[in-house]
Amino acid sequence: MITIYIHGFGGSGNGVKATLFREYYNKIQEQFLAPSLSYVPDLAINTLEEFIERYNGRVNLIGSSLGGYYALYLANKYNLKAALINPSIYPYETLTKVLGYAPNFYDESKFQWNTKHILMLKKFEVSQPKEKNFFLLLQKGDEILDYKEALNKLPQAQLFIQERGNHSFENIQEHFKSIQEFFNSNS
Template identity: 65%
Template sequence: MTIYIHGFGGSGCGVKAELFRIYFKSINQPFIAPSLSYVPHLVIKTLEEIVESDGGNVNLIGSSLGGFYAIYLAQKYGLKAVLINPSINPDETLKKVLGMAPNFYDNSSFEWRESHLEMLKEYRVEAKKRDNFFVLLQKGDELLDYREAVNSLPYAKFAIEEGGSHSFENIEKYFDDIKWYLIGCGNRI
Protein backbone atom coordinates (compact mmCIF):
# COMPACT_ATOMS: atom_id res chain seq x y z
CA MET A 1 0.00 0.00 0.00
CA THR A 2 1.11 3.55 -0.69
CA ILE A 3 0.22 6.33 1.73
CA TYR A 4 0.11 9.94 0.53
CA ILE A 5 0.86 12.46 3.31
CA HIS A 6 -0.42 15.96 2.56
CA GLY A 7 1.20 19.21 3.59
CA PHE A 8 0.38 21.93 6.10
CA GLY A 9 -3.28 22.97 5.96
CA GLY A 10 -3.96 20.35 3.30
CA SER A 11 -6.15 17.28 3.17
CA GLY A 12 -6.43 13.89 1.57
CA CYS A 13 -8.73 15.54 -0.98
CA GLY A 14 -6.19 18.02 -2.34
CA VAL A 15 -5.20 18.20 -6.00
CA LYS A 16 -2.05 16.02 -5.71
CA ALA A 17 -3.82 13.48 -3.50
CA GLU A 18 -6.62 13.15 -6.05
CA LEU A 19 -4.19 12.80 -8.96
CA PHE A 20 -2.28 10.07 -7.12
CA ARG A 21 -5.54 8.35 -6.11
CA ILE A 22 -6.63 8.15 -9.75
CA TYR A 23 -3.21 6.97 -10.90
CA PHE A 24 -2.80 4.22 -8.31
CA LYS A 25 -6.35 3.01 -8.99
CA SER A 26 -5.51 2.83 -12.71
CA ILE A 27 -2.56 0.52 -11.99
CA ASN A 28 -4.52 -1.55 -9.43
CA GLN A 29 -2.30 -0.65 -6.50
CA PRO A 30 -3.62 0.00 -2.98
CA PHE A 31 -3.44 3.66 -2.04
CA ILE A 32 -4.76 5.92 0.70
CA ALA A 33 -4.53 9.66 1.28
CA PRO A 34 -5.88 10.28 4.78
CA SER A 35 -6.89 13.76 5.90
CA LEU A 36 -4.66 14.37 8.88
CA SER A 37 -4.83 16.64 11.91
CA TYR A 38 -2.75 19.80 12.05
CA VAL A 39 -1.39 18.66 15.45
CA PRO A 40 1.97 16.92 14.80
CA HIS A 41 1.61 14.31 17.58
CA LEU A 42 -1.78 13.27 16.20
CA VAL A 43 -0.44 13.09 12.65
CA ILE A 44 2.38 10.77 13.66
CA LYS A 45 0.14 8.60 15.85
CA THR A 46 -2.36 8.17 13.01
CA LEU A 47 0.33 7.36 10.42
CA GLU A 48 2.15 4.94 12.74
CA GLU A 49 -1.11 3.06 13.31
CA ILE A 50 -1.71 2.82 9.56
CA VAL A 51 1.85 1.62 8.89
CA GLU A 52 1.76 -0.91 11.74
CA SER A 53 -1.71 -2.21 10.81
CA ASP A 54 -0.35 -3.13 7.38
CA GLY A 55 2.64 -4.90 8.90
CA GLY A 56 4.98 -2.14 7.77
CA ASN A 57 4.45 -3.20 4.15
CA VAL A 58 3.85 0.32 2.88
CA ASN A 59 5.45 3.04 0.79
CA LEU A 60 5.16 6.74 1.44
CA ILE A 61 4.66 9.84 -0.65
CA GLY A 62 4.94 13.08 1.29
CA SER A 63 4.49 16.64 0.08
CA SER A 64 5.94 19.64 1.94
CA LEU A 65 5.24 19.05 5.66
CA GLY A 66 4.07 15.59 4.62
CA GLY A 67 7.60 15.04 3.31
CA PHE A 68 8.97 15.82 6.76
CA TYR A 69 6.64 13.25 8.30
CA ALA A 70 7.56 10.75 5.57
CA ILE A 71 11.27 11.14 6.39
CA TYR A 72 10.57 10.35 10.04
CA LEU A 73 8.41 7.30 9.23
CA ALA A 74 10.78 6.00 6.56
CA GLN A 75 13.66 6.10 9.04
CA LYS A 76 11.64 4.52 11.85
CA TYR A 77 10.20 1.66 9.79
CA GLY A 78 12.77 1.27 6.98
CA LEU A 79 10.31 2.32 4.28
CA LYS A 80 10.74 3.78 0.81
CA ALA A 81 9.51 7.33 0.41
CA VAL A 82 8.98 9.83 -2.37
CA LEU A 83 9.34 13.40 -1.13
CA ILE A 84 7.81 16.29 -3.07
CA ASN A 85 9.31 19.69 -2.22
CA PRO A 86 9.75 18.42 1.35
CA SER A 87 9.93 20.66 4.38
CA ILE A 88 13.22 19.81 6.10
CA ASN A 89 13.01 22.30 8.99
CA PRO A 90 9.28 22.90 9.53
CA ASP A 91 9.78 24.02 13.12
CA GLU A 92 11.64 27.00 11.58
CA THR A 93 9.70 27.62 8.37
CA LEU A 94 6.27 27.36 10.01
CA LYS A 95 7.10 30.00 12.63
CA LYS A 96 5.89 32.63 10.18
CA VAL A 97 2.34 31.22 10.25
CA LEU A 98 1.84 31.17 14.02
CA GLY A 99 -1.71 32.16 14.87
CA MET A 100 -4.69 31.43 12.67
CA ALA A 101 -3.70 29.32 9.67
CA PRO A 102 -5.80 28.29 6.67
CA ASN A 103 -7.33 24.90 6.06
CA PHE A 104 -7.26 24.66 2.27
CA TYR A 105 -10.06 22.08 2.09
CA ASP A 106 -12.88 24.38 3.18
CA ASN A 107 -11.18 27.73 3.79
CA SER A 108 -11.73 27.45 7.52
CA SER A 109 -8.85 28.13 9.89
CA PHE A 110 -7.09 26.54 12.83
CA GLU A 111 -4.76 27.86 15.49
CA TRP A 112 -1.10 27.03 14.82
CA ARG A 113 0.78 27.35 18.11
CA GLU A 114 4.34 27.47 19.39
CA SER A 115 3.61 24.10 21.07
CA HIS A 116 3.08 22.59 17.61
CA LEU A 117 6.52 23.80 16.53
CA GLU A 118 7.98 22.10 19.62
CA MET A 119 6.22 18.86 18.67
CA LEU A 120 7.79 18.98 15.20
CA LYS A 121 11.27 19.07 16.75
CA GLU A 122 10.61 15.63 18.25
CA TYR A 123 10.34 14.10 14.76
CA ARG A 124 13.58 15.42 13.28
CA VAL A 125 15.87 12.62 12.18
CA GLU A 126 19.33 12.77 10.75
CA ALA A 127 19.80 11.41 7.27
CA LYS A 128 21.71 8.14 7.20
CA LYS A 129 23.34 6.31 4.34
CA ARG A 130 20.53 3.74 4.38
CA ASP A 131 18.01 6.43 3.48
CA ASN A 132 15.61 5.26 0.83
CA PHE A 133 14.29 8.46 -0.72
CA PHE A 134 13.38 9.72 -4.17
CA VAL A 135 13.12 13.51 -3.90
CA LEU A 136 11.29 15.70 -6.41
CA LEU A 137 12.23 19.36 -6.21
CA GLN A 138 11.32 22.47 -8.16
CA LYS A 139 13.75 25.36 -7.76
CA GLY A 140 10.90 27.86 -8.13
CA ASP A 141 9.39 26.74 -4.80
CA GLU A 142 8.31 30.06 -3.28
CA LEU A 143 8.06 28.68 0.28
CA LEU A 144 11.04 26.37 0.75
CA ASP A 145 14.66 26.43 -0.39
CA TYR A 146 15.23 23.25 -2.40
CA ARG A 147 18.91 23.23 -1.36
CA GLU A 148 17.93 22.29 2.22
CA ALA A 149 16.60 18.96 0.94
CA VAL A 150 19.66 18.40 -1.25
CA ASN A 151 22.00 19.05 1.68
CA SER A 152 19.98 17.09 4.25
CA LEU A 153 19.41 13.96 2.15
CA PRO A 154 22.81 13.31 0.58
CA TYR A 155 22.10 9.67 -0.34
CA ALA A 156 18.69 10.24 -1.94
CA LYS A 157 17.83 10.02 -5.62
CA PHE A 158 16.84 13.44 -6.93
CA ALA A 159 14.83 14.94 -9.76
CA ILE A 160 15.43 18.69 -9.66
CA GLU A 161 13.67 21.04 -12.07
CA GLU A 162 14.14 24.71 -12.88
CA GLY A 163 11.10 26.87 -12.20
CA GLY A 164 7.93 25.39 -10.84
CA SER A 165 6.32 26.17 -7.49
CA HIS A 166 5.79 24.80 -4.01
CA SER A 167 2.79 22.78 -5.16
CA PHE A 168 5.07 21.04 -7.72
CA GLU A 169 3.65 21.72 -11.13
CA ASN A 170 2.94 18.81 -13.48
CA ILE A 171 3.60 16.08 -10.90
CA GLU A 172 1.86 13.62 -13.24
CA LYS A 173 4.90 13.42 -15.49
CA TYR A 174 6.70 11.62 -12.65
CA PHE A 175 3.99 9.05 -11.90
CA ASP A 176 5.67 6.22 -13.80
CA ASP A 177 9.05 6.98 -12.19
CA ILE A 178 7.38 7.02 -8.77
CA LYS A 179 5.69 3.69 -9.49
CA TRP A 180 8.95 2.10 -10.58
CA TYR A 181 10.77 3.51 -7.55
CA LEU A 182 8.19 2.37 -5.01
CA ILE A 183 6.77 -0.85 -6.40
CA GLY A 184 8.27 -1.58 -9.82
CA CYS A 185 10.82 -4.08 -10.94
CA GLY A 186 14.28 -2.92 -11.78
CA ASN A 187 15.81 0.52 -11.49
CA ARG A 188 14.28 2.87 -14.01
CA ILE A 189 15.33 6.14 -12.39
Protein backbone atom coordinates in the same frame (compact mmCIF):
# COMPACT_ATOMS: atom_id res chain seq x y z
CA MET B 1 1.75 -3.26 -0.48
CA ILE B 2 -0.06 0.05 0.01
CA THR B 3 1.07 3.57 -0.83
CA ILE B 4 0.15 6.30 1.64
CA TYR B 5 0.12 9.94 0.55
CA ILE B 6 0.86 12.47 3.31
CA HIS B 7 -0.44 15.97 2.60
CA GLY B 8 1.19 19.21 3.64
CA PHE B 9 0.36 21.89 6.20
CA GLY B 10 -3.29 22.91 6.04
CA GLY B 11 -3.94 20.29 3.37
CA SER B 12 -6.19 17.27 3.21
CA GLY B 13 -6.54 13.84 1.68
CA ASN B 14 -8.81 15.47 -0.90
CA GLY B 15 -6.29 18.01 -2.18
CA VAL B 16 -5.19 18.27 -5.81
CA LYS B 17 -2.09 16.04 -5.51
CA ALA B 18 -3.86 13.48 -3.33
CA THR B 19 -6.68 13.26 -5.88
CA LEU B 20 -4.27 12.86 -8.81
CA PHE B 21 -2.36 10.11 -6.98
CA ARG B 22 -5.61 8.38 -6.00
CA GLU B 23 -6.73 8.32 -9.66
CA TYR B 24 -3.34 6.96 -10.74
CA TYR B 25 -3.30 4.17 -8.16
CA ASN B 26 -6.90 3.23 -8.99
CA LYS B 27 -5.90 3.03 -12.66
CA ILE B 28 -2.95 0.70 -11.96
CA GLN B 29 -5.07 -1.21 -9.43
CA GLU B 30 -2.79 -0.81 -6.44
CA GLN B 31 -3.80 0.02 -2.89
CA PHE B 32 -3.62 3.69 -1.99
CA LEU B 33 -4.59 5.79 0.99
CA ALA B 34 -4.58 9.57 1.43
CA PRO B 35 -5.89 10.31 4.92
CA SER B 36 -6.87 13.79 6.03
CA LEU B 37 -4.58 14.26 9.01
CA SER B 38 -4.85 16.40 12.11
CA TYR B 39 -2.90 19.65 12.06
CA VAL B 40 -1.51 18.60 15.47
CA PRO B 41 1.85 16.92 14.65
CA ASP B 42 1.70 14.25 17.38
CA LEU B 43 -1.79 13.20 16.27
CA ALA B 44 -0.84 13.15 12.58
CA ILE B 45 2.20 10.95 13.25
CA ASN B 46 0.18 8.68 15.55
CA THR B 47 -2.44 8.17 12.81
CA LEU B 48 0.22 7.38 10.21
CA GLU B 49 2.02 4.96 12.54
CA GLU B 50 -1.27 3.10 13.08
CA PHE B 51 -1.69 2.70 9.31
CA ILE B 52 1.92 1.53 8.86
CA GLU B 53 1.57 -0.99 11.68
CA ARG B 54 -1.85 -2.11 10.42
CA TYR B 55 -0.24 -2.96 7.06
CA ASN B 56 2.71 -4.67 8.81
CA GLY B 57 5.17 -2.17 7.34
CA ARG B 58 4.25 -3.15 3.75
CA VAL B 59 3.94 0.52 2.94
CA ASN B 60 5.43 3.10 0.58
CA LEU B 61 5.13 6.76 1.49
CA ILE B 62 4.67 9.87 -0.60
CA GLY B 63 4.94 13.13 1.30
CA SER B 64 4.53 16.70 0.11
CA SER B 65 5.92 19.71 2.01
CA LEU B 66 5.20 19.07 5.73
CA GLY B 67 4.05 15.60 4.63
CA GLY B 68 7.58 15.13 3.28
CA TYR B 69 8.96 15.86 6.74
CA TYR B 70 6.60 13.29 8.25
CA ALA B 71 7.47 10.77 5.52
CA LEU B 72 11.20 11.29 6.17
CA TYR B 73 10.68 10.50 9.86
CA LEU B 74 8.39 7.49 9.30
CA ALA B 75 10.44 5.97 6.47
CA ASN B 76 13.53 6.20 8.62
CA LYS B 77 11.79 4.73 11.67
CA TYR B 78 10.16 1.82 9.82
CA ASN B 79 12.78 1.36 7.04
CA LEU B 80 10.30 2.23 4.28
CA LYS B 81 10.73 3.83 0.87
CA ALA B 82 9.47 7.39 0.50
CA ALA B 83 9.07 9.88 -2.34
CA LEU B 84 9.45 13.41 -0.96
CA ILE B 85 7.87 16.19 -3.04
CA ASN B 86 9.31 19.64 -2.25
CA PRO B 87 9.69 18.46 1.37
CA SER B 88 9.88 20.77 4.34
CA ILE B 89 13.16 19.88 6.04
CA TYR B 90 12.93 22.36 8.93
CA PRO B 91 9.18 22.96 9.45
CA TYR B 92 9.77 23.92 13.07
CA GLU B 93 11.51 27.00 11.61
CA THR B 94 9.39 27.78 8.55
CA LEU B 95 6.05 27.27 10.29
CA THR B 96 6.87 29.80 13.03
CA LYS B 97 5.84 32.36 10.39
CA VAL B 98 2.22 31.21 10.60
CA LEU B 99 1.73 31.14 14.38
CA GLY B 100 -1.84 32.10 15.18
CA TYR B 101 -4.71 31.18 12.90
CA ALA B 102 -3.63 29.22 9.83
CA PRO B 103 -5.74 28.29 6.80
CA ASN B 104 -7.27 24.92 6.07
CA PHE B 105 -7.09 24.77 2.28
CA TYR B 106 -9.94 22.25 1.97
CA ASP B 107 -12.77 24.44 3.26
CA GLU B 108 -11.02 27.77 3.89
CA SER B 109 -11.63 27.49 7.64
CA LYS B 110 -8.86 28.34 10.10
CA PHE B 111 -7.14 26.41 12.86
CA GLN B 112 -4.94 27.62 15.69
CA TRP B 113 -1.23 26.88 15.16
CA ASN B 114 0.89 27.51 18.27
CA THR B 115 4.34 27.05 19.80
CA LYS B 116 3.37 23.65 21.26
CA HIS B 117 2.93 22.41 17.70
CA ILE B 118 6.35 23.76 16.73
CA LEU B 119 7.92 21.88 19.66
CA MET B 120 6.13 18.69 18.60
CA LEU B 121 7.67 18.96 15.13
CA LYS B 122 11.19 19.06 16.56
CA LYS B 123 10.71 15.56 18.03
CA PHE B 124 10.42 14.09 14.54
CA GLU B 125 13.66 15.41 13.11
CA VAL B 126 15.90 12.75 11.55
CA SER B 127 19.61 13.37 11.97
CA GLN B 128 20.92 10.41 9.93
CA PRO B 129 18.45 9.42 7.20
CA LYS B 130 18.81 6.11 5.36
CA GLU B 131 19.26 7.91 2.05
CA LYS B 132 18.82 4.88 -0.23
CA ASN B 133 15.17 4.81 0.90
CA PHE B 134 14.36 8.26 -0.51
CA PHE B 135 13.43 9.77 -3.85
CA LEU B 136 13.55 13.58 -3.82
CA LEU B 137 11.39 15.48 -6.29
CA LEU B 138 12.28 19.15 -6.22
CA GLN B 139 11.35 22.23 -8.20
CA LYS B 140 13.76 25.15 -7.86
CA GLY B 141 10.92 27.65 -8.26
CA ASP B 142 9.41 26.63 -4.90
CA GLU B 143 8.35 29.98 -3.48
CA ILE B 144 7.95 28.71 0.10
CA LEU B 145 10.88 26.34 0.76
CA ASP B 146 14.53 26.38 -0.28
CA TYR B 147 15.09 23.21 -2.34
CA LYS B 148 18.79 23.24 -1.32
CA GLU B 149 17.84 22.25 2.24
CA ALA B 150 16.49 18.92 0.97
CA LEU B 151 19.55 18.40 -1.24
CA ASN B 152 21.83 19.03 1.75
CA LYS B 153 19.83 16.71 4.01
CA LEU B 154 19.68 13.84 1.49
CA PRO B 155 22.63 14.22 -0.91
CA GLN B 156 22.67 10.49 -1.78
CA ALA B 157 18.92 10.10 -2.37
CA GLN B 158 17.56 9.37 -5.81
CA LEU B 159 16.87 12.78 -7.28
CA PHE B 160 14.68 14.58 -9.77
CA ILE B 161 15.28 18.32 -9.82
CA GLN B 162 13.67 20.80 -12.15
CA GLU B 163 14.19 24.47 -12.93
CA ARG B 164 11.25 26.78 -12.24
CA GLY B 165 8.09 25.13 -10.90
CA ASN B 166 6.45 26.04 -7.60
CA HIS B 167 5.76 24.74 -4.10
CA SER B 168 2.75 22.72 -5.28
CA PHE B 169 5.05 20.96 -7.76
CA GLU B 170 3.70 21.65 -11.22
CA ASN B 171 2.76 18.62 -13.32
CA ILE B 172 3.44 16.06 -10.59
CA GLN B 173 1.42 13.51 -12.58
CA GLU B 174 4.28 13.36 -15.10
CA HIS B 175 6.40 11.72 -12.38
CA PHE B 176 3.99 9.06 -11.12
CA LYS B 177 5.63 6.32 -13.19
CA SER B 178 9.15 7.17 -11.93
CA ILE B 179 7.87 7.22 -8.34
CA GLN B 180 6.33 3.78 -8.84
CA GLU B 181 9.53 2.48 -10.46
CA PHE B 182 11.48 3.73 -7.43
CA PHE B 183 9.10 1.89 -5.10
CA ASN B 184 9.40 -1.30 -7.17
CA SER B 185 13.20 -1.21 -7.37
CA ASN B 186 15.40 -3.28 -5.06
CA SER B 187 17.66 -0.39 -4.09
